[in-house]
Amino acid sequence: MSFITTYCHLSADQCLVNGEVICKRERSSADSWFKQIYKEQEFVYPKFYKMDALSQAGFLASELIKRANQGFASRYKDDEIAMLFANQSSSADSDLRFKHSYEHNGAPSPSLFVYTLPNIVLGEIAIINKWYGENMFAVLPKFAPGFFVDYGRILLSTGAKAILCGWLGILGDNIEVFVCLIENEPDSGLDFNSENLLELARFQSVITN
């Protein structure tokens, strides 16, 4: 058996951990919404400021899950924690910024270009945590709980003991992020199945077959 033990949502104006609102967006703030969360939650990881929105979302959600599930990573070896992420629009948010750099700002920006791949967020989270496990990023037309359950179970049967699963819907102001931790032997949690993922994610638009 495997269980959903911890989860985090980021929407356009709220940040929730295990369903509880921990941070609300201040629309009048000069900071971006993700920077507001970073500051309010008192994270200290200066590389956060260099990241694109996709990686910032992955950073925030994974760090908040770690805080809510203290010491979970120490239960596993450094290659037993896999990451399985997906979204609908790949790295389009950063792709648009990079394209703008060479079409309107004079020269292609290398610091934007390195974020024009959706799997970079997996690298960022792996670096922070020194996780050497399996990584996969899929591009799917809509949130598909069946994909996470099918491939998540495959990962758990081929060596992984925990999986960070994440839907990182980020394109401009459209923010639909749901990241959850799947573990093999926790003290408590919801069964890792499509129904529970669907219910927890609370997305409007999903693929259920």
Added chain:
Amino acid sequence: MTYIGAEVIISPLGRTTAENWAAISANQSGISLVKQAGFDNADLYLSKMLDLIDDYKFEKLLLDALAAVSEQIDPAILTSDRTMVIISSTKGELDSNIHDQFGKSIAALVSKFALVNQPIVLSNACISGVLAINAASNFIQAKIYDHAIVIGCDLISDFVVYGFQSLFAISNKPCAPFDAARNGITMGEGCSAVMVSNSKETFRNGALQLLSGTSANDANHISGPSRTGEGLFRSVKRTLENNQVAPEDIDFVCAHGTATVFNDEMEAIAFDRIGLSDKHLSSLKGYFGHTLGAAGVIETAASMQMMRHGVLVKSLGYTESGTSKKMNVISDNVVSQPKTILKTASGFGGGNASLIIRSL
């Protein structure tokens, strides 16, 4: 057991697998100097399909590749609900729709071939292709599907060319993987497909065995290779162990070999740590350029052709060893019947992946 076959390669070297094999076994390269291809109109060496000019290149290549696969298998497989299609790509049809880089092409595939299951796209930088073939094998071993067709495709666009130029990663000559004078990548484009299946009877031209592999992150840097080759070392080690294959059982390594100074050095260190330094090894980037999300599929398909024809092609561009750890880089084609080959890939985001193919 999982089987692999029905390999298809579409590249600047030819529109069919046979044309591609004829070219690479004759050590011909798809790389040429393309005028004004770079930012500020710099001339660049590229492996580019110069005759490909219509607006829907990505879609057309996917359709052509799947049609070519269908000719090599039982045609009922395509429309079966036990079949899935996995697309391996980084940038898809970015040039025609940056907001939705795969949707239109996938809809065309589903409609033209009456696919039952929604294809999935795997986008993991340069390891996408190897990862996708491993995912296909995993889906089949888990009995979720019986057959999986993997199509890897990426195109040269201003977007990727300007990006790699901005990183100073592009070679000023055709790339020379593992060579002492290598100085960067040559970008390429192409499309390739393979089918992975639980049945060997479905392959008209015979099947090979796929020993599914693993991936591992370097946990080191988002755009630079690990100095110790840690992720590649871990991926290959686990792929060998999971399949109970010893390093000495490997007859040929189809390496990633991008021809950047640091990537090739990293691979040499990782292969040395695993005990593969004396194995015949080639990078195929000198033939196809670096085709990003397609590379893992193209190079696996080309390796399968080497196994079928009994020839290991030389690592084009290599003349003199240029890595701190020794490797047995092939400098002339070798006539050999390899039983077991290892394919590896490494890429941005710290990804590393590997798989093994064995002749039956």
